[in-house]
Amino acid sequence: AQTVTQSQPEMSVQEAETVTLSCTYDTSESNYYLFWYKQPPSRQMILVIRQEAYKQQNATENRFSVNFQKAAKSFSLKISDSQLGDTAMYFCAFMFEGYDMRFGAGTRLTVKP
Amino acid sequence: DAGVIQSPRHEVTEMGQEVTLRCKPISGHDYLFWYRQTMMRGLELLIYFNNNVPIDDSGMPEDRFSAKMPNASFSTLKIQPSEPRDSAVYFCASSSPLETQYFGPGTRLLVL
Numbered sequence: 001a002q003t004v005t006q007s008q009p010e011m012s013v014q015e016a017e018t019v020t021l022s023c024t025y026d027t028s029e030s031n032y033y034l035f036w037y038k039q040p041p042s043r044q045m046i047l048v049i050r051q052e053a054y055k056q057q058n059a060t061e062n063r064f065s066v067n068f069q070k071a072a073k074s075f076s077l078k079i080s081d082s083q084l085g086d087t088a089m090y091f092c093a094f095m096f097e098g099y100d101m102r103f104g105a106g107t108r109l110t111v112k113p
Numbered sequence: 114d115a116g117v118i119q120s121p122r123h124e125v126t127e128m129g130q131e132v133t134l135r136c137k138p139i140s141g142h143d144y145l146f147w148y149r150q151t152m153m154r155g156l157e158l159l160i161y162f163n164n165n166v167p168i169d170d171s172g173m174p175e176d177r178f179s180a181k182m183p184n185a186s187f188s189t190l191k192i193q194p195s196e197p198r199d200s201a202v203y204f205c206a207s208s209s210p211l212e213t214q215y216f217g218p219g220t221r222l223l224v225l
Contacts, residue, residue, distance in 0.1 A: 033211070035213065037216075043150075043202055043218070043219050043221070044216070044218050044219070045204060045206075045216035045219075046216075047213055047215070091156070095214075098210040098211045099144050099163070099210065101146075101158070101214055103155065103156045105155050106155065
């Protein structure tokens, strides 16, 4: 079974500091994709970052970067220089077969001024 | 592109009424997905289409739920009759093969 686990239901960080959100997954697939989505209070699901499993280089998008450990099946998200607008639910997701996506339960991140 | 468009954004209805949710995917995307999000169950995939054809509807909770995609630019999710436990946020998403799923803004449904 393909599962995604986010072990931190809630986290908080001070503005301008760095925070890391954890995600692990379980799969027997060799070719897959990993994502982090952000869901602010507006409920819109916004793509933060994407990682292809066949790429060893960790993906980065401005202040957002991932630490992808394929052997450990770990995919953590690091947010640098946290901003108030980063306050949201963050969902880790795993996609295989090109379309079948599974989501974790989410981590609620609060950035404090 | 305007992104995935959903309507209505909010719907309040009474138990027993029919509810129809609408979605316009991003032009050129082959896949369309309907998700439901609740506090208790998180994000659940209800059904997805490939090239307008329903492929997997195993996530549809009951026969009260049905979905159609009559053409590449339009899909509906219908609940008939609606029940209070159907209250949730319903998302539509679309993608190309091996590409990111892009989500619509969601429809917040409240069944009284």
